[in-house]
Amino acid sequence: MFKQLTAFIILVAFMAQTFNRAAVVANYYTNTAAYAKNCVNKAKPQMHCNGKCQMMKKLKEEEKKEQQNNERKSSPDEVLSSKSFFATIHTSKQTTVTEFFSHNSGTPIDRATPFFHPPGA
Numbered sequence: 001m002f003k004q005l006t007a008f009i010i011l012v013a014f015m016a017q018t019f020n021r022a023a024v025v026a027n028y029y030t031n032t033a034a035y036a037k038n039c040v041n042k043a044k045p046q047m048h049c050n051g052k053c054q055m056m057k058k059l060k061e062e063e064k065k066e067q068q069n070n071e072r073k074s075s076p077d078e079v080l081s082s083k084s085f086f087a088t089i090h091t092s093k094q095t096t097v098t099e100f101f102s103h104n105s106g107t108p109i110d111r112a113t114p115f116f117h118p119p120g121a
Contacts (some may be wrong), residue, residue: 020062020066021059024055024058024059024062025055025059028051028054032051035052035054036049037051038051038054039051039053039054040053040054041053
């Protein structure tokens with residue numbers, strides 16, 4: 001239950017951040033009368049503004065807020081790389097060479113060969 005609630009809250013927060021412009025436009029279409037009441041172009045009815053100027057102001061405000069958040073998030077003094085997350089362990093390798101003595105008398109050793117060899121052509 002807790003995981004589902006947490007996932008739902010994160011999903012709602014993501015959707016609100018992603019679709020904030022669509023929310024402003026939807027709010028305009030549902031409350032057109034309220035936007036028209038605050039319209040700065042009331043004296044110019046031939047423009048058929050109906051509060052769109054107010055909607056554009058709100059959209060510009062949202063865009064400014066988003067730009068300020070992006071500027072705050074990307075500061076030049078933050079350097080992230082894989083080396084800053086994982087510890088580096090330095091190890092030294094020691095190699096030893098083991099030599100084996102082989103006695104070679106120069107004569108072939110008689111061994112059984114159980115491997116299949118195809119007949120020669």
